Amino acid sequence: MIKLRSLTILLSAAFVSSLIAGPVTESGAMKRSGSKIIGTKSNSVVQVAGPSLYWSIWGGEKFYNSGAVAKVVTDWNASLIRAAIGVEGGKGNGGYLEKPDQQLALATAVVDAAIANDIYVIVDWHDHNANQHVTQSKAFFKAMAEKYKNTPNVIWEIWNEPDGSGGTGEYGKDTWSDIKAYANEIIPVIRASSSNLIVIGTSTWSQDVDLAANDPVADENVAYALHFYSGTHKDAIRAKAETALSKGVALFITEFGTTTSDGGQKDGTIYTDETKKWLDWADVKGISWANWSLVNMANMSSDTAKEASAILNKSCANTTGGWSDSDLSTSGKWIVDRLRSRPKTQNTDxxxxxxxxxxxxxxxxxxxxxxxxxxxxxxxxxxxxxxxxxxxxxxxxxxxxxxxxxxxxxxxxxxxxxxxEAGTNMVKSGDFSDATQWTSWADNLTNDATISFANEQVSVTIRKADTVNWKIQVRQEGIPLVAGETLTLTFDAWSSGERILFAQLSSATTYHFQGGEEVTLTDAKQTFTFDMTPDSTTDEGILQFNCGKSTLPVYIDNVSLVKKVPVSVSKTVSGIVNNGSMFNLSGNKIFWNAASANATASIVALSGRVLQKSIIARECDLSGLPSGTYCFIINDGIKQQSFKFTR
Incomplete structure (x- = not known):
């Protein structure tokens, strides 16, 4: 009797679970409303999440089946799946250009499985050169839109990632004008049968959503694709997204990874902290997301075998959904945990x-x-x-x-x-001891470089250079800049011979130049110091070291960026001020005090470089300080007082 009673309870729980409406039944087809995506049925914000399948070629097609889709819904709590239909492929790999019927069948299999599991599905034309395949794209979307014209589950993604080739921009970059012209050809084909949400890729591998927001397409029910890889894309890309949202367009994260933008092939690092920051932001903004990618890298060719962004680990041979948690990669475990923690319903108080x-x-x-x-x-x-x-x-x-x-x-x-405050280093981890505070970038179409953070310095090894420095960058984002406020940049740098390095400040989103200088490196380690005065205020400033103009290596260490200390605060070398701070210079010693027992002091050069900080002893020995003029700053936690002195 006990066994029968337990069985009855288990069956009842399963039965009740099966009665819970899925996201599509609950919300209906997706529809843009300002910068939000809402359900046509619920009339409230819809935010869904799940995995993107790998390219439907190169072994990824093995996962385009009903078992895989059912698994991510029933066990991982996914409310979205993305079918990344490979277009070019080449060499007999079977992309749409070679085998259109096969690719249509794969897309259909995933859409049908999504419908059966009551979740949303992105039908993605996974192409970097969609504007060169307009005829084929029209044929694909015509067939799919006609087949699923009354299906609320479907979302159309018409160009995965416009890249740096095949367009009208510099070096063949796909510009927003190129993308918009393509969209205006494909959208009418879809609209002939389907009114469902359309997602449009944006320039620079679907990162420049701000440019699309400046000149959106005319169709009302569209969103713009935002892609990121957490180890590469950080505050500056989120700033672009915030700009786009502020202009009233909707965004959809149709692809992101927990690694660097190469899929983690070089070092395999999983950037969970930055991924959490991204997904927390997306959750608060109500932006849906798809993680790249549901695949087992053991099925892949050798050049992608180290792709750490894969959800399944290399030892997992199953492709039809029979996975346990032990089959998950490090990235996969983190993503699946995140999916399982999400609410099972869109309605929440x-x-x-x-x-x-x-x-x-x-x-x-x-x-x-x-x-x-x-x-x-x-x-x-x-x-x-x-x-x-x-x-x-x-x-x-x-x-x-x-x-x-x-x-x-x-x-x-x-x-x-x-x-x-004056004299405070605004750069995080200026000694590079925490590499997560820094990002790097190289335009791999015109340059080839390896940028590594080790031994508390950054090393840039360059195999291919260009005619401009900005094509290879070491950078830190999220630096607040104030118009008219002078900052002093100081850093150590060297090379293996004589070459140029350009250090500068710029604004995220617009990359507006806010000041900088060109310096000449040699094989000797040198310290460089110069002032920059931004002409506009932003909370999203970027410090850049640009070095793409030579194949000689670059090494950088000990970076500081400080607000320049005003030298006219005090014209005396001793005195007592209203907040109780006292300063007196006598020989090689400074005697000081403050009303607060927790006060600290620092010594700052007039260039703004901090020479000594967090001084707590009220008697400060200056015997190791070179002759010159300095500022002694007392900070009691509420306000600070500066004294200029010369020795």
């Missing part, structure tokens, strides 16, 4: 909160949960790091109050903006 910072500091919340019941009051407190002060909030509020209490009725993003 909770709201998500995402906090971030500009500059140095942290944000605390009370209550501390990032998911709260709508109507909950949450208090946010901005806590500045040493050398920074709180300036204001941005996002859900522009208040200068700290702490700040908000009533949370919807998904909310809030940023604490901290301003650097």
């Amino acid at each position: 909770s709201a998500m909160i995402m906090t971030s910072v500009q500059g140095g500091g942290t944000v605390t919340m009370s209550p501390s949960s990032t998911k709260v019941k709508k109507g909950t009051e949450v208090t946010f407190t901005a806590v500045p790091s040493t050398g920074y002060s709180f300036k204001a909030w941005s996002g859900a509020s522009t208040s200068t109050s700290n702490p700040l209490t908000l009533t949370i009725n919807e998904n909310t993003t809030l940023t604490a903006v901290f301003a650097a």
Whole structure:
């Protein structure tokens, strides 16, 4: 009797589970509404997530089956699947150009499986040169749109990733004008049968969504593809996305990876912290996402065998869904855990909160949960790091109050903006001890370079150079810049011979030049220092070291960017000021004090470079300091006082 009773309970649980409506039944077909995507049935925001299948060639086609789709729905809690229909392939690999009927059959198999499991499915023309295959693209979408014209599950993605070839831009880059012209040919073919959501790729491998937002297509029910790989694409790409959203267009993350943009082939690193930052942002913004990719790399050719972004590990031979968690790769385990933690329904009385910072500091919340019941009051407190002060909030509020209490009725993003005090290094990990604070980029169409972070320095090995420096970059993003505020950049750099390095500040999204200089490197390690005064204010500044103009290597270390210390704060070498700070120079020693027992001091060169910091002893020995003029800065945690002195 006990066994029968247990069996009855299990069967009942399975039966109840089967009655839970899937996302398509719940929400209906997707439809753009301003910068959001909503359901035609629910009339509320729809945000879904799941895996993208690998190319439907090169072995990826083995996973285009009903068993694989059912597994990701029933076990992984996926509400989306993407069919990446390979177009070019070549050499008998069977892309659409070679075997259109085979590719149509693969697309159909995935769509039918998605319908059977009540989830959404992206039908993706997975092509980097779609504007060169317009006739074939029209034929494909005509056939698929006619077949699924009344099917709410389907989303059409008409150009996966426009790249740097086959277009009218520099070096053949696909420009937004090229992409828009292609879209205006394909969209009418789909619209003849289907009114469903269409996703359009954007330039630079579907990253320049801001450019599309400046000149959107006329069709109302479209979104723009946003792609990222967490180890390569960080704050600057999110800034582009924020710009696009602010202009009223909708975005869809139809592909992203947890690795660098090569799929993790070089080092296999999985960037979980940055991936979490991206997906938390997407969840709060209500943007759907598909992870690249559902495949077992043991099925792949040798040149992709190390692709760490694959969800299944190399030892997994099953392609039809019979996977256990032990079959998951490191990236796959993280992604599947993320999928399983997502709500099973779009209807919820909770709201998500995402906090971030500009500059140095942290944000605390009370209550501390990032998911709260709508109507909950949450208090946010901005806590500045040493050398920074709180300036204001941005996002859900522009208040200068700290702490700040908000009533949370919807998904909310809030940023604490901290301003650097004079002499504070605004660069994170200037000694490169934490490589995650830095990114690198090389235009692999015109340059070939390996950029590595090791031994607390960055090394750039260049095999192919171009005529411009910016084609190879070492960069740090998210640096707040203020118009008219002079910053001093200091860094050590060297090479194996004489070559040029260009260091500069620019603005994310527009890449507007904000100041910089060209320096000449030699085989001797040199320290370079110069001032830059930005002409516009942005919270998304970028520090760039551009080195694409020579094949000689580049080595960089000890980077600092500081607000230049004003030298007119005090004209005396001793005195007592209103906040109780005291300063006196006597011989080779400085005697100082402050009202707060927790006060610290620092010594800063007039160039802005910090020479000594976090001084707590009230008697400071200057015997090791070269002759010159300096600033002694006392910081009591609330305000700071600077004293100019000469020795």
